[in-house]
Amino acid sequence: xxxxxxxxxxxxxxxxxxxxxxxxxxxxxxxxxxxxxxxxxxxxxxxxxxxxxxxxxxxxxxxxxxxxxxxxxxxxxxxxxxxxxxxxxxxxxxxxxxxxxxxxxxxxxxxxxxxxxxxxxxxxxxxxxxxxxxxxxxxxxxxxxxxxxxxxxxxxxxxxxxxxxxxxxxxxxxxxxxxxxxxxxxxxxxxxxxxxxxxxxxxxxxxxxxxxxxxxxxxxxxxxxxxxxxxxxxxxxxxxxxxxxxxxxxxxxxxxxxxxxxxxxxxxxxxxxxxxxxxxxxxxxxxxxxxxxxxxxxxxxxxxxxxxxxxxxxxxxxxxxxxxxxxxxxxxxxxxxxxxxxxxxxxxxxxxxxxxxxxxxxxxxxxxxxxxxxxxxxxxxxxxxxxxxxxxxxxxxxxxxxxxxxxxxxxxxxxxxxxxxxxxxxxxxxxxxxxxxxxxxxxxxxxxxxxxxxxxxxxxxxxxxxxxxxxxxxxxxxxxxxxxxxxxxxxxxxxxxxxxxxxxxxxxxxxxxxxxxxxxxxxxx
Numbered sequence: 001x002x003x004x005x006x007x008x009x010x011x012x013x014x015x016x017x018x019x020x021x022x023x024x025x026x027x028x029x030x031x032x033x034x035x036x037x038x039x040x041x042x043x044x045x046x047x048x049x050x051x052x053x054x055x056x057x058x059x060x061x062x063x064x065x066x067x068x069x070x071x072x073x074x075x076x077x078x079x080x081x082x083x084x085x086x087x088x089x090x091x092x093x094x095x096x097x098x099x100x101x102x103x104x105x106x107x108x109x110x111x112x113x114x115x116x117x118x119x120x121x122x123x124x125x126x127x128x129x130x131x132x133x134x135x136x137x138x139x140x141x142x143x144x145x146x147x148x149x150x151x152x153x154x155x156x157x158x159x160x161x162x163x164x165x166x167x168x169x170x171x172x173x174x175x176x177x178x179x180x181x182x183x184x185x186x187x188x189x190x191x192x193x194x195x196x197x198x199x200x201x202x203x204x205x206x207x208x209x210x211x212x213x214x215x216x217x218x219x220x221x222x223x224x225x226x227x228x229x230x231x232x233x234x235x236x237x238x239x240x241x242x243x244x245x246x247x248x249x250x251x252x253x254x255x256x257x258x259x260x261x262x263x264x265x266x267x268x269x270x271x272x273x274x275x276x277x278x279x280x281x282x283x284x285x286x287x288x289x290x291x292x293x294x295x296x297x298x299x300x301x302x303x304x305x306x307x308x309x310x311x312x313x314x315x316x317x318x319x320x321x322x323x324x325x326x327x328x329x330x331x332x333x334x335x336x337x338x339x340x341x342x343x344x345x346x347x348x349x350x351x352x353x354x355x356x357x358x359x360x361x362x363x364x365x366x367x368x369x370x371x372x373x374x375x376x377x378x379x380x381x382x383x384x385x386x387x388x389x390x391x392x393x394x395x396x397x398x399x400x401x402x403x404x405x406x407x408x409x410x411x412x413x414x415x416x417x418x419x420x421x422x423x424x425x426x427x428x429x430x431x432x433x434x435x436x437x438x439x440x441x442x443x444x445x446x447x448x449x450x451x452x453x454x455x456x457x458x459x460x461x462x463x464x465x466x467x468x469x470x471x472x473x474x475x476x477x478x479x480x481x482x483x484x485x486x487x488x489x490x491x492x493x494x495x496x497x498x499x500x501x502x503x504x505x506x507x508x509x510x511x512x513x514x515x516x517x518x519x520x521x522x523x524x525x
Contacts, residue, residue, distance in 0.1 A: 017143045019210065020154055022203030024161035027136055029196030030092065031165030033099050034129070036173025036189035038064075039331035042309050044182055048108045049115060053310055053454030060306045061447010062250035063122055065257060066243060068440035070130025072264060073239070075138075075433030077131075079426070081219055082232055084135035084142070084211030085204070090233060091131030092197040094240070098124030099190035103183045123243040127236055134432040135211070141420040141428070142210040155417050156346045160339055165192070167335035174328030250447075257441055264434060268427075276424065279496040283422040286362075286494035287431060290415055291438045293365050296480060297411055298442025299449060300372055300473050301404055304334065306450035307466060308400070315383075315463040317391040330397060337405035345409045361414050362491035366484030368411030373477025375403030376470040383467055392463075422495060449473065 011018055041063070045056035078087035101121035106114020140158050144151045169192060177185020213219045219229045226234075246252050265288070272284035312318070313327035352358035359367065382396035416435065423431040453466040 016150060016154055016157065017208065018206040019143050019203070019208055020140065020157060022199065022206045023136060023140055024158055026088075026092075026196045026200040026203070027158065028161040028165035029192045029199060030095065030132065030136075031162045032169035032173075032192035033095065033189040033196070034125075034169070035166035035331065035335070036169030036192065037099060037102060037125070037186060038305050039170040039174040039309075039328040040177040040182065040185050042306050043178070043313070043328060046310070048105065048182055049112075049118070050109050054451045057306050057447050057450035057454060058250050059247070059447075061444050061450065062253040063126070063247060064302060064305070065253055065440040065444035065447070066126045066246065067129045068133075068436045068443055069257065069260065070126055070239070070243075071134035071436040072130075072260070072430070072433035074130035074132070075134040075430055075436075077232060077235075078135045078138075078211075079214070079428070079430060081213065081215075081228065083213035084139045085207060086213065086229070087131045087135045088139070088211070089197075089200060090236060091128045091133075091135070092193070092200055094124050094128030094236065095132065096128075096190065096193045096197055098122070098126075098128055099186065099193045102186035103190060105182045105186075119244055119248055120240075122247050123240045126243045126247070127239045130239070131236065134436055137416060138420070138428055138432055139207065139211040143208070151417065151421070153346060155413060155420075156342055159413055160342050163335040163338035163342070165335075167332040167339065170332035170335065171329050174326055174331060178326035178328055253444060257444055261437065261441060264437060268430070268434060271427070279499055280424050282494040282496055284427075284431075286491055287419055287422045288434075289491050289494075290362065290365060290418055291435055293369070293484060294411065294415060294435070294438045295442045295445070296477065297365075297369055297372060297407070298439045299445035300376070300477055301408065302443050302446035303450060304401075304404070305331065306446065307453040307469075310450075310454065311392075311463065311466050312397055315392055315466075316397055317394055320394065330401075333398060333401040334405050334408070337402060338409070341405060341409060342413075345406075345413075360488050360492040361418050361495070363485050363488035364410045364414050366481045366486075366488060368407040368409075369477050369481030369484060371403045371407030371410065371481075373474045373479075373481060375400040375407070376474030376477070378403060380467050380471050380474065383463070418495075421500070 042056055042060050045051045045059055046053060051059065074087055074091065078084045082090075098121050101117055101124065104114055104117040104121070106112040106117070137158075140154060141151065144154060169189060173185040173188045173192075175185075176188050213229075220227050222228075223231065246256065268284065268288065272281045276284065309327060309331065312330050316327075318325045318327065318330075349358055379392075379396050379400040382399070383392040416432075419431050419435045420428065449469065453469045
C-alpha cells in the first residue's frame with residue numbers, strides 16, 4: 001500500500017508512522033530469541049544440567065523474575081540519562097552476547113566447566129532485557145499523542161510482532177534444540193537477536209528523534225576520561241556480575257523482590273500523593289491497582305514455561321498425524337493464538353465501544369483472570385484418564401492455552417496501554433518498569449508454584465500432584481476475577497478519562513478520549 005506524508009510525523013505506512021514497523025521487527029526478532037530459549041530452558045535444566053524438577057522450577061522462576069525486574073533500573077536510567085533509544089540499543093547488544101553464550105553446552109551435569117558459561121549467558125540476557133524491555137514499548141507510545149485513537153491499534157500491531165517472533169522462536173529453536181541438540185536451538189535464538197539488533201540500527205531514522213536522551217550535554221560530560229554515557233554502560237556490565245551471583249543463589253532473588261518492591265511502591269505512591277495534581281494522583285492509584293492485579297495473573301500464566309511444559313512432556317499424548325511433537329514446540333500455541341485472535345479482540349473492543357458496551361480496563365482485567373482460572377480447570381477435567389495410567393489428550397493442552405490466551409488479551413494489552421496512558425510524562429518509563437516488576441514478582445511466584453507441583457517427597461508427586469495444584473489455583477483465580485469485575489466501576493473512576501489530555505510536546509493527532517481499546521503488550525514485550 002502506498003505511503004503518504006503527514007506534516008507532523010513524516011511518512012506513514014498503513015496509517016501509522018514508519019517507526020512503528022521498525023520497532024515491530026526489532027521486537028519480533030528479540031522475542032524470537034527470548035521465547036526460543038525459554039521453550040527449551042526447563043528441559044535444559046532437567047535433562048542437560050541434571051537438576052530435579054523442583055530445583056529447575058526455582059531456577060526458572062528466579063531467571064524469569066530477574067528478566068522482569070531489571071526493566072525498573074533500565075527504565076530509570078533511560079528516563080534520566082540515556083534516553084530510550086540508546087537504552088534499547090545497548091540492551092540488544094547485551095542480549096546478542098547472552099544468547100550466543102547459551103550455545104556453549106559442554107558435557108552436561110552440574111560439575112561441568114560449561115555451567116559457569118551458562119550462568120553468565122543468563123546474566124547477559126537478564127541485564128540486556130532490563131535495558132530493552134520497558135524502553136522499546138515506551139518508544140511506541142512516544143510516536144503518538146496521548147489521546148490519539150491510533151495508539152491502541154499501534155500497540156496491537158506491536159503486540160502481533162511480539163507474538164509472531166515468540167511463535168517462530170518456540171517452533172524453530174524448540175525443534176532444533178530437542179531434535180539436533182541444545183546448541184542448535186540456542187544458536188538459532190542468538191541469530192534471531194542479532195537480526196533484531198541490525199533492524200533497530202538500520203531503522204533509526206524512522207524513529208523521528210523519539211526516545212533520545214533528555215539532556216545530551218550532561219550525557220556527554222566526561223569524568224575520569226569517560227563520558228557519562230560510557231559510565232552507564234559500565235554500570236550495565238557491573239550488573240551482569242551481580243546477576244551472575246543472584247541467579248546461582250535463587251533465594252536471594254526472593255529477598256530482592258520483597259525489598260526492592262517495597263521501595264518502588266513506596267516511591268511511586270509518595271510521588272503520587274505529594275508531587276502530583278489530584279487527577280494524576282488518582283490515575284497512578286488506578287495504575288498501581290492494575291499492576292497488583294497482574295501479579296496473580298502472571299504467577300499462574302507463567303506455568304506455561306515450567307510446570308505445564310514438563311506436564312506436556314511427561315503426561316500428554318503428543319502424537320499428531322503419526323509424529324510425536326517435541327514438548328517445547330507447544331510453547332508456540334499461545335503466540336499463534338495471539339496472532340489469530342489479536343485482531344478479533346481489537347475489533348471487538350472497537351465494536352462494543354462505539355455502542356457504549358465496552359467493558360472498562362479494570363473489568364477486562366477481571367475477565368482475564370477468570371479465563372485464566374478456567375483454563376486450569378478445563379485441563380484438570382480433561383485429564384481424568386491420567387488416574388488410570390493413560391495420557392492426557394493433546395486437545396486439552398490446546399484448550400488451556402486458548403483460555404489463557406483469551407484471558408491475556410483481556411488483561412495484558414489493555415494493561416500496558418493503560419500504563420502508558422495513565423502515567424505523567426516524566427514517570428512513563430518508571431511506571432512501565434513497575435508494570436514489569438509486577439511481572440517479575442509473578443514469575444518468581446510462578447517458580448514456587450511450579451516447584452510445588454514437582455516437590456520431592458510428596459506422597460502424590462507426579463501428574464496427580466500437578467492436577468491437584470492446578471485445581472486449587474484455578475478456583476482461586478476464578479474467585480479473584482469475579483471480585484475484580486465487581487469493583488471495576490470504582491477503579492474506573494480513578495482513571496479520570498474525561499479530563500485526560502495530551503502531553504505538551506505531543507504531536508497533534510486524531511485526539512479523542514476514551515477507554516484503551518486493545519493493544520499493548522504482555523511483559524513478554
